[in-house]
Every structure is written in structure tokens, then in C-alpha cells.
Amino acid sequence: MATRTVYDKIWDAHVVAERDDGMTILYVDRHLLHEVTSPQAFEGLAQAGRSPWRRGANLATPDHNVPTTNRSRGVEGIEDAVAKEQVVVLDDNCKRYGIEQFEMTDRRQGIVHVIGPEQGATLPGMTIVCGDSHTSTHGAFAALAHGIGTSEVELVLATQCLVQRKSRNMRIIVEGHLPFGTSAKDMILAIIRAIGTAGATGHAIEYAGSAVRALSMEARMTLCNMSIEAGARAGLVAVDDTTLNYVHGRPFAPTGAMWDRAEDYWRTLVSDADADFDTELELDAAGIVPQVTWGTSPELVLGIDENVPAPDDFEDPAKRELCERALTYMDLEAGRPIASVPVDRVFIGSCTNGRIEDLRAAAAVLDGRHVANSVTQAMAVPGSGLVKAQAEAEGLDEIFRSAGFEWRDPGCSMCLAMNDDRLYPGERSAATSNRNFEGRQGHLGRTHLVSPAMAAAAAVAGHFTDVRDLP
Amino acid sequence: MIEAFEHHEGTVAPLDRANVDTDQIIPKQFLKSIRRTGFGDNLFDAWRYLDEGVIGKNANERRINHDFVLNEPRYAGSSILLARGNFGCGSSREHAVWALQEYGFRCVIAPSFADIFFSNSLKNGLLLIVLEKNLVDELFGIVQLEEGYSLRVDLAGQTLRGPGFAADFEIEPERKRLLMQGLDDIGATLAHADAIRDFESRHRQRMPWVFSRDGNAS
Numbered sequence: 307m308a309t310r311t312v313y314d315k316i317w318d319a320h321v322v323a324e325r326d327d328g329m330t331i332l333y334v335d336r337h338l339l340h341e342v343t344s345p346q347a348f349e350g351l352a353q354a355g356r357s358p359w360r361r362g363a364n365l366a367t368p369d370h371n372v373p374t375t376n377r378s379r380g381v382e383g384i385e386d387a388v389a390k391e392q393v394v395v396l397d398d399n400c401k402r403y404g405i406e407q408f409e410m411t412d413r414r415q416g417i418v419h420v421i422g423p424e425q426g427a428t429l430p431g432m433t434i435v436c437g438d439s440h441t442s443t444h445g446a447f448a449a450l451a452h453g454i455g456t457s458e459v460e461l462v463l464a465t466q467c468l469v470q471r472k473s474r475n476m477r478i479i480v481e482g483h484l485p486f487g488t489s490a491k492d493m494i495l496a497i498i499r500a501i502g503t504a505g506a507t508g509h510a511i512e513y514a515g516s517a518v519r520a521l522s523m524e525a526r527m528t529l530c531n532m533s534i535e536a537g538a539r540a541g542l543v544a545v546d547d548t549t550l551n552y553v554h555g556r557p558f559a560p561t562g563a564m565w566d567r568a569e570d571y572w573r574t575l576v577s578d579a580d581a582d583f584d585t586e587l588e589l590d591a592a593g594i595v596p597q598v599t600w601g602t603s604p605e606l607v608l609g610i611d612e613n614v615p616a617p618d619d620f621e622d623p624a625k626r627e628l629c630e631r632a633l634t635y636m637d638l639e640a641g642r643p644i645a646s647v648p649v650d651r652v653f654i655g656s657c658t659n660g661r662i663e664d665l666r667a668a669a670a671v672l673d674g675r676h677v678a679n680s681v682t683q684a685m686a687v688p689g690s691g692l693v694k695a696q697a698e699a700e701g702l703d704e705i706f707r708s709a710g711f712e713w714r715d716p717g718c719s720m721c722l723a724m725n726d727d728r729l730y731p732g733e734r735s736a737a738t739s740n741r742n743f744e745g746r747q748g749h750l751g752r753t754h755l756v757s758p759a760m761a762a763a764a765a766v767a768g769h770f771t772d773v774r775d776l777p
Numbered sequence: 778m779i780e781a782f783e784h785h786e787g788t789v790a791p792l793d794r795a796n797v798d799t800d801q802i803i804p805k806q807f808l809k810s811i812r813r814t815g816f817g818d819n820l821f822d823a824w825r826y827l828d829e830g831v832i833g834k835n836a837n838e839r840r841i842n843h844d845f846v847l848n849e850p851r852y853a854g855s856s857i858l859l860a861r862g863n864f865g866c867g868s869s870r871e872h873a874v875w876a877l878q879e880y881g882f883r884c885v886i887a888p889s890f891a892d893i894f895f896s897n898s899l900k901n902g903l904l905l906i907v908l909e910k911n912l913v914d915e916l917f918g919i920v921q922l923e924e925g926y927s928l929r930v931d932l933a934g935q936t937l938r939g940p941g942f943a944a945d946f947e948i949e950p951e952r953k954r955l956l957m958q959g960l961d962d963i964g965a966t967l968a969h970a971d972a973i974r975d976f977e978s979r980h981r982q983r984m985p986w987v988f989s990r991d992g993n994a995s
Binding site: 319320325327328331336342349360371386391395429439453454455456457460461504507508538539558567571627631722723744745746750 | 794795796798800801804805806808809810811812813823829830832833861862863866867868869870871872874889891892893896897900901949950951954962963965966967969970972973976977980983984985986987988989990991992
């Protein structure tokens with residue numbers, strides 16, 4: 307048999323049929339659902355008189371719309387009537403079709419991409435889909451995971467399959483050691499800067515190299531999470547001991563003899579030594595410094611020691627225009643050191659950086675320090691109820707509170723500002739989330755994406771600053 | 778069932794920005810709806826209006842941004858959107874496609890599209906045409922010069938024709954067939970139900986751990 311990449315192997319193991327027209331019917335192992343992209347799919351299912359193909363493949367939780375305060379009253383406590391209706395409709399649909407759901411009051415509730423791995427609902431070698439583009443997160447487990455639209459949510463519910471055309475293979479190799487003070491977030495921002503937001507369109511990315519192997523599972527999830535910001539639907543990392551150690555003992559993971567059998571298979575989920583990649587990129591980890599986005603696209607990234615660019619710094623006329631528009635929207639002038647830019651609100655959380663390690667990294671910076679007076683609000687939003695409980699057991703909540711942070715309940719929160727957590731017109735954030743698009747965090751809000759440590763440092767200094775230089 | 782697409786003739790509106798993301802096409806506050814309709818008034822909301830878009834606000838009472846291209850009278854009623862590269866990047870929200878269609882667009886022309894947006898469009902019968910950048914540049918030039926410029930899209934012949942402009946476009950045969958017949962993806966996939974069941978039973982033997990929750994769902 308020809309040599310294969312991890313992506314090829316997972317793909318091959320899920321082919322139900324090749325259609326005459328060149329499309330593949332691909333089997334879906336795990337389907338994650340949330341309140342925003344599923345209601346129309348369930349409605350379509352009901353209208354056609356269909357029911358879910360395999361109930362046990364599905365796991366649901368409300369995350370996008372839920373408030374991050376006053377959660378004791380559950381759904382009844384949601385003040386926004388429209389948001390509440392979506393959460394109620396998810397509850398109803400899950401009950402009606404017998405789909406397992408972590409409801410708002412369940413301590414296992416959280417951001418769908420945090421709870422899947424946490425529960426072991428995400429396993430190596432699986433095909434995993436969800437009506438959310440950051441489903442690429444689960445690729446950290448050598449799973450083929452990507453976002454789908456609502457029509458495909460309905461298709462998966464009804465048939466347990468997707469109709470797909472295979473992507474091309476891309477490998478991004480990061481060698482060496484990440485310098486002190488940098489993280490997987492800085493790594494992925496540096497990658498997106500290098501290849502652009504359409505750089506991996508049509509590809510599945512495999513992240514490889516010694517710097518990637520050295521990352522924890524939490525960090526690999528951060529890396530894979532933002533694959534979509536580089537244009538790739540899916541990003542993944544091959545299986546190794548780190549993967550298996552994380553999965554072992556999780557509630558949905560196999561045990562005993564079944565574990566041994568699974569492990570034998572999972573160990574094969576590495577790319578063959580001479581496998582072919584359509585595109586390859588190499589990056590030196592040692593050259594990565596803490597990153598800050600300055601514009602309205604995740605590719606507009608700077609090292610903390612750099613200055614905001616001018617349109618003339620870009621050769622491509624389209625990029626020049628993007629730069630010009632971004633300077634205006636972000637209210638920045640070319641040549642200004644990014645480290646001089648003040649922040650109004652600080653957001654630590656999201657499916658990119660809302661896991662326990664992220665909270666630890668931020669707390670390590672905040673311990674013994676305090677949020678600057680000029681900062682209007684700083685909030686830490688754990689990615690799930692279990693992450694929150696773990697952080698509290700470690701005393702991290704006390705560190706956040708003493709430093710002047712608000713300690714919130716889990717949800718997507720200010721990453722996309724569907725609930726009350728948001729920027730107001732003209733305000734500027736340091737955010738550990740994944741998108742800095744115009745208005746993403748609130749109408750006319752200005753978002754700068756950073757790592758948890760850099761967000762904490764910005765909160766303390768009142769402006770962006772190199773976390774390694776904090777007094 | 779989606780509406781079948783054979784050919785279409787309509788006015789072209791130029792949106793001269795690269796990397797238009799789905800947060801711009803339909804901002805998140807409108808995603809709270811549980812329906813597939815009601816998004817057209819909020820297409821490009823933050824660009825079309827000067828006041829902040831709030832769900833339920835009457836579009837007739839909004840402050841129009843007259844500088845935004847779609848608000849120029851010459852582009853009123855346009856049904857073909859001419860766009861730049863990486864159109865539809867970002868979030869997987871299918872609401873972006875629903876909003877474009879409800880506004881009146883049947884077709885978007887650009888040098889490239891983001892992957893998820895591309896499949897979402899196909900599922901709803903919104904035709905995306907990928908044209909080489911120089912042809913897109915040429916069209917931008919023509920559309921900006923000629924008021925009311927209209928193009929005819931012939932999907933069967935894979936041609937675009939308008940005064941002073943002619944181009945052929947590529948489309949994968951299966952996408953073309955889906956669009957032209959308005960096929961129901963679920964129906965087509967369920968036609969393979971036996972193959973899915975066969976696969977599933979073999980898969981269950983090979984990887985039983987994948988099915989560990991099948992007994993747990995209530």
C-alpha cells in the first residue's frame with residue numbers, strides 16, 4: 307500500500323462509498339451540537355419525518371449564548387428572551403430525540419470544544435464534526451475534525467455521514483524549543499502571519515516537528531483550534547504518549563482490554579515516514595516572540611517588539627488596502643510600537659485558550675500583581691464547569707479575583723459576544739480568543755489577539771507589553 | 778429541496794474588499810434566531826447601517842450608511858455579487874448564505890472562497906463562481922463604469938456573458954448537477970442507507986470504542 311499521512315489513514319477508515327461523481331460518503335463517529343447552529347437542522351429533520359441515525363454519536367451543550375453570571379437559575383436565568391429560546395429549543399430537541407446533553411446547570415457544561423476532549427468524547431482516529439468552525443480543535447487528538455454548516459448538521463443527524471471531497475495534505479513543521487514566555491498561541495499566530503488567512507484553504511494541516519511534539523494536549527488544542535484562521539478546515543497532530551496519557555481514564559474513553567485494543571490502533575495514527583504532502587512549511591520555534599494581532603484579520607500579526615505597519619509595507623495591492631482599512635478601523639497609526647497601545651478590556655477564555663493550562667499561565671503572571679486602573683474590565687471565563695472546578699481547587703480563582711479579574715461561569719462569552727460580555731464602540735481588548743474581525747467582540751469594538759500570559763500582562767500594564775519584561 | 782439553478786441574469790454589485798468574513802456578512806447578534814429566514818435585512822449590517830444592529834429592530838427605522846456600495850441607488854435590486862479573494866472566511870454560520878440569498882443574491886463571483894462557506898452555499902443553491910483574478914479585476918472595472926451593468930450566468934454552458942465581457946468558468950460536475958437539479962443531499966445520501974449500515978456494522982467490529990455511548994443516550 308502506498309504511504310499515507312495521518313489524514314489519509316483516518317479518511318480511508320471512514321469511507322462508506324465513493325460516488326460516481328467523485329464525492330465520498332464519509333462516516334461520522336462523533337457529532338457535537340450547540341444551541342446556535344442546530345435549531346434549523348432539527349426543524350428540517352422533524353419536517354421530513356426523520357430521526358437521528360445513531361443517537362449515541364451525538365453530544366450537545368449550550369455554550370454560545372449562555373450568560374457567564376447568575377447561572378444558578380439555569381435557563382430561567384437567561385434575561386435575553388431570544389437567546390433563552392435557543393437554549394430551550396436545544397433542551398427540547400435533545401429530550402425529543404434522546405440525545406445526551408450537558409444542560410446549563412450540569413457541572414460538565416462548557417464550550418463544546420473543551421468538553422469533548424475533557425470527557426473523552428473526542429478520541430484518536432475519530433471523525434468529529436460540529437456546526438462550528440473551531441471544531442478543528444479536536445484534531446489535536448489525531449482525529450479528523452472540522453466545522454460544518456447547519457444543512458450538514460441535519461445531514462449528519464439524518465444519515466451519520468457527510469458528502470465530501472478529500473482535502474490536500476499540508477505539513478507545518480516547527481522545530482526547536484519555544485522560548486520562555488511564549489506558547490502554542492504565539493506559535494499559531496506566527497504560522498498564520500506566515501501563510502495568511504487563506505494559506506491553507508483546501509488543505510488538512512498536520513502540525514509536526516519537535517516543538518509540536520513537546521506541546522501538552524491543551525497546547526496542541528490551541529494550535530489546531532486556529533487552523534481555520536489559516537483557511538484549513540482541519541488541523542491535526544499525530545498520536546504519541548502525550549495523546550494517550552491525556553485520553554486514558556476519561557469518562558467516555560475505553561477501559562481494560564478495550565483500551566489495549568484501541569491503543570494498538572491509535573499508535574498507527576502517525577504519518578508514514580515517506581508520506582507525501584502537497585504543501586510543506588518549516589518554522590523555527592526559537593524565533594517566535596510573544597505575538598499580538600494589530601488589525602482586523604488574524605494574519606495581521608506583530609511580535610510584541612514590532613511597530614504597526616504602513617500600507618506601503620505590503621506589495622500586494624489587496625493587502626495594502628486591507629492594511630489601510632485595518633488602520634482606520636483599529637484607530638492605529640503606522641509606525642506606532644504595538645507595546646504602546648492601551649487596552650480597555652481583557653478577556654481570558656474561549657475554545658482557543660479557556661483550558662486549565664491557559665488559566666494557570668495567566669494566573670502565574672497575575673499572582674501578586676493587579677489590573678491597571680485604566681482597564682475598565684478584566685474577566686476570566688473558564689472553558690467548562692470542570693475547568694472552573696479544577697482552577698478553584700488550585701486556588702486560581704483567588705489569584706484572578708485578588709488581581710481585579712472577574713471570575714465567570716463557562717461559555718463562549720466575549721469571543722463572539724452573543725451574550726452580554728462584549729466591547730462597546732471604540733473600546734479595545736486584549737483577548738485570548740481567535741478572531742479579530744470588525745465588530746466580532748461588539749459593534750465597533752477593536753480586538754487584539756494574544757496568549758493568556760500576554761493578556762494578563764496587558765491587564766497589569768494597561769497596555770500591551772512583553773510578559774517577559776514585567777517588573 | 779433547494780431551488781434549481783439553470784441560468785440567471787441580473788445586475789452586478791461590486792464589493793471591493795478581500796477576506797470578507799461571515800461575521801461581516803451576518804453579525805452574531807442575528808444568529809439567535811431559530812429560523813432560516815429573516816436575515817436579509819441584516820446582511821452586511823455593520824456596513825449597511827450607521828446605527829448598531831439589534832435583533833428585531835425595524836430596518837425602515839435604521840440610519841443608512843450611504844457610503845456603502847450596496848446602498849448606492851445604482852446597485853438596488855442587484856442579484857450578482859462581485860467580490861474579492863477568500864470571500865466567506867471565518868465562522869461556519871450558514872446564516873451568511875441565507876442572508877445573501879434573502880437579500881436577493883443568486884450568485885457570487887470571486888477569485889476564491891473559504892471552504893466551509895463554499896459547501897454551505899452549495900447546500901442552499903447559491904452559485905459561487907471562481908474566476909481568475911485578472912478577470913475579476915476586469916469585471917470590477919466594467920461594473921464601476923457602467924451603471925446597471927448586468928451579467929447572464931448560464932450554468933449548463935458554464936458561461937458568463939455581459940456587454941463587453943465574456944468568460945467561461947469551471948465547476949465540479951457533481952456541484953453543477955446538484956445545483957441544476959436542486960437535489961436533496963439527505964435524500965441522495967439515504968439512497969446509500971444499506972452501504973451506511975454495512976459500513977457501520979464493520980466499523981463497530983473494528984473500533985467498538987467509537988460506539989461506547991450508544992447504550993447511554995436516553
